[in-house]
Amino acid sequence: MKKLILQNASYRYLEQSFKEWLDIQGYAPSTVYNLPNHIRELLHYLESKDINNIKELNIKHIERYYHQLKERGNQRRGGGLSNAHLNKHIQSLRKFTSYLRKVGRLEIPEITLKDEETVNKIIYLTEEEIRLLFKATYQEWEKKLNVSPEVSEAIRARDRAMLAVFYGCGLRRNEGVMLDVCDINFDRSVLHVRKGKNYKERFVPISKTNLKYLTEYIYDHRGELTKGVKTDAVFVAYTTAKRMQGQSLFVRLKNLQYQTGDLDLIEKEIGLHTLRHSIATHFLQAGMKLESISRFLGHSSLESTQIYTHVAGIPIERAQPFNNIKEYESIRLSEDEF
Known part of the structure; x- marks a missing residue:
């Protein structure tokens, strides 16, 4: 969610740092652009729960956040988020926790969230x-x-x-x-x-x-x-x-x-x-x-x-x-x- 505003300066820095890490690792431009936007929603959720230091993050927080994500509505079209969109968030969470481990910010185990079932289709414009x-x-x-x-x-x-x-x-x-x-x-x-x-x-x-x-x-x-x-x-x-x-x-x-x-x-x-x-x-x-x-x-x-x-x-x-x-x-x- 691009319009979410993070109040925590350390979280804003973390989001930018994650983006730069993805770029350095050679991920596709779309990945470098989209994944930090998804992670901003996680960081905003942590702020709402008075968790203001990334070192406090654990797997339970991520699971609760993802459960809330599945329950929230699609703000543009109504209804819930599509499985494809939820999988983008899961991908973001996996990459983000991997980033935290590899740069030594946090020792956190790999997340166990399973991908939602989707039908692969090509996106094109009319x-x-x-x-x-x-x-x-x-x-x-x-x-x-x-x-x-x-x-x-x-x-x-x-x-x-x-x-x-x-x-x-x-x-x-x-x-x-x-x-x-x-x-x-x-x-x-x-x-x-x-x-x-x-x-x-x-x-x-x-x-x-x-x-x-x-x-x-x-x-x-x-x-x-x-x-x-x-x-x-x-x-x-x-x-x-x-x-x-x-x-x-x-x-x-x-x-x-x-x-x-x-x-x-x-x-x-x-x-x-x-x-x-x-x-x-x-x-x-x-x-x-x-x-x-x-x-x-x-x-x-x-x-x-x-x-x-x-x-x-x-x-x-x-x-x-x-x-x-x-x-x-x-x-x-x-x-x-x-």
Whole structure:
């Protein structure tokens, strides 16, 4: 729960320290972002029970906290928390107690909470939710960052380019992070992924709308972020003029998610890979051949792509032919739609 306020300064420090530890250990950006937020709820619970020193924490406290968590309602949608969400909290508790042990803050045994039963499913965004993310890139909220209007506009242009790359081109997180300006062929509307998964390269078509976003960012705004520093990276941090990493791009996506103001969208636990899942699902729903989607995503086998037939609710044998992959422009979002 992001809005919970911890009164205990040592708990606030502990939450930040836990986040930094996860980052140093090499956990995924989504894990580094989400787990400390879940642990904040545990620390807030401890405060409510007048337990103000982490050395007082024991397994009984954790079990009572988790029981209360299972009883509390979902503040956004009503009803209780989903089993999938409860499992996120269990994962957070396991990692947090492991952190406490490994850094020598507390000798506490491993927790014995069992995962709740869930049905594994891919999270993806609807086309309307994608529109909302694009809309959010036009909101002038960067004034809080105390940057010039030019840098503010450049950040928003970079956000649109980010959506164009991870949603419009379906790139994996590291593929987008390592993308260089020279990898974009603006004349041919093609993006070159030089080192995909298992070091495989591929060429990805870029729609007219997404090419427009990339062109505007690269030629009109990126210079405001590089500040004259020579760098090949497409995505550049305005604070350092260096290549943005996955965590920074993830945070930008989360900012857009909350900027939409849409409660259903805000409730979803999304990351950069969610955008990739979304484009694949939308392709299938629009009738593109499974083989074409597989090539577009850079999958090594068709089996990896078949998961989207279940997500989209379309049997493989009923998927309609979509012969030319470049025809995907016809189902992309145009600027006029928002």
